[in-house]
Amino acid sequence: MPLNAGFQTIQLPFAPLLVFSGRHGRKRDPNADLKEPVPLAVQRLFNAVPKTELHLHLGGSTPLPLLRQFMKENGLSRKEVSKVAKVSDRFVDLDDFLTTYYKVPAHVKTPDQFYRATRAVVAEAAAENVRVLEVRTSILKKGGAPEAIVAAVERALKDGLQAAKVHYGFEMLGSLIILAQRAGTPEDSLESARLAVELSRKPGSLIRGFDLAGSEGQHSVDKHAAALRYIQTYGKPQGLGLTVHAGETPMSDQLSGVDSIKKALALGADRIGHGIQLMQDPELLAYSQVARLPIELCPWSNVQIQAVKGYGDHPLKEMLSKGLNVSLSTDNRMMSKITLTEQLGQLWAHHQVTSWDEIKQLTRNGVNAAFLTPMEKTRALKNVEAAFAAIEQNPLNQRTIARYLNNNAPKKRLNQFA
Ligand SMILES: [Zn+2]
Numbered sequence: 001m002p003l004n005a006g007f008q009t010i011q012l013p014f015a016p017l018l019v020f021s022g023r024h025g026r027k028r029d030p031n032a033d034l035k036e037p038v039p040l041a042v043q044r045l046f047n048a049v050p051k052t053e054l055h056l057h058l059g060g061s062t063p064l065p066l067l068r069q070f071m072k073e074n075g076l077s078r079k080e081v082s083k084v085a086k087v088s089d090r091f092v093d094l095d096d097f098l099t100t101y102y103k104v105p106a107h108v109k110t111p112d113q114f115y116r117a118t119r120a121v122v123a124e125a126a127a128e129n130v131r132v133l134e135v136r137t138s139i140l141k142k143g144g145a146p147e148a149i150v151a152a153v154e155r156a157l158k159d160g161l162q163a164a165k166v167h168y169g170f171e172m173l174g175s176l177i178i179l180a181q182r183a184g185t186p187e188d189s190l191e192s193a194r195l196a197v198e199l200s201r202k203p204g205s206l207i208r209g210f211d212l213a214g215s216e217g218q219h220s221v222d223k224h225a226a227a228l229r230y231i232q233t234y235g236k237p238q239g240l241g242l243t244v245h246a247g248e249t250p251m252s253d254q255l256s257g258v259d260s261i262k263k264a265l266a267l268g269a270d271r272i273g274h275g276i277q278l279m280q281d282p283e284l285l286a287y288s289q290v291a292r293l294p295i296e297l298c299p300w301s302n303v304q305i306q307a308v309k310g311y312g313d314h315p316l317k318e319m320l321s322k323g324l325n326v327s328l329s330t331d332n333r334m335m336s337k338i339t340l341t342e343q344l345g346q347l348w349a350h351h352q353v354t355s356w357d358e359i360k361q362l363t364r365n366g367v368n369a370a371f372l373t374p375m376e377k378t379r380a381l382k383n384v385e386a387a388f389a390a391i392e393q394n395p396l397n398q399r400t401i402a403r404y405l406n407n408n409a410p411k412k413r414l415n416q417f418a
Helices: 040-048 066-074 078-084 094-101 111-127 146-168 188-202 221-238 257-266 274-278 282-289 299-303 316-321 340-349 356-369 374-393 395-404
Strands: 007-010 015-019 052-058 128-137 171-180 209-213 242-244 270-273 294-297 325-328
Touching: 040 066, 040 395, 052 111, 052 294, 052 325, 052 356, 066 078, 066 111, 094 325, 111 146, 128 146, 128 209, 128 340, 128 356, 128 374, 146 171, 146 188, 171 188, 188 209, 188 221, 209 221, 221 242, 221 257, 257 270, 257 274, 257 282, 274 282, 274 316, 294 316, 294 356, 316 325, 316 356, 325 340, 325 356, 356 374, 356 395, 374 395
Parallel strands: 052 128, 128 171, 171 209, 209 242, 242 270, 270 294, 294 325
Antiparallel strands: 007 015
């Protein structure tokens, strides 16, 4: 997926990697000032790192060419498609981002389109060694019955995981999180929660969780309390997890990002999506440390909506150093024009991730926070540790880790290869 103009794609065994092509690169990237070049050896290493992705919106991660195809299938003329299928690099704020979100990814409508979108997302994640993938989507008011949409996503997940196994030789675990929109009505959220519980009871179902997403600024979690309580009462006893987008932005009208997280926790959230505002409150920070609260971090997404100024201003490093239970996700691969490998590279270039141990910790945290059964979790942890051990045994990787990922690396590492 294109991230940096000025970089060119080369073909390697896993995902496409990017090579800095200097001043003679292609057209200027409007986010160039936010991005730093990453040495090829580091990119190769990061691509090979076993990863988890717990926070991924299906529509917002569907490749744009596929979405264009869906738009045509949904009756848009060629002119309309070229008008609609546009995504900016950055947004004024979350609401600005959501305005585009409700126009472009919304074209994943029919069960067949959900199937193809899910296959594409699983394939992209597998290519960069994602071992645990949780895909989230809303299922109401689409181009088909919610039951048919869930069945299509589950089938695509199973087919995609099987294809990953055949192609790459590793076990990838995948599941589905049913999403309710903060902007939706409380009745719709409750219906989504009811469907999540009912459909997860079907044999072989991959529904493992429920999420509340959208604008904190305009819609307090309280509005959807009935849905969250429904999951608490009926979903959790049968293994469903509850995650809530909260503390993504500093203010939620009269509610601060900190209050937003506290309310989500009071309503039973097991995990918090984003949660970066918790660093503003010592009491909440202490609670999160003690409770090992899983926090799904999506740093580039936060930069993209200007919740933080740049990678360098993100609290990830501080959260890691305080022992918070943070993992890494993209949020929206297409809307954010990023992969996990690219995001990891930028976090490294901006000194947010400086040691090999930190990278391993992010993956371990992700596996432990995933909505997996205990047996699946044990298996995934074992596979991830084996993958790390294989990386560490390779002399080339040993040199890359020693040179670029030891805590004593000089601050101006970039000069070493500039
Ligand atoms: Zn999200």
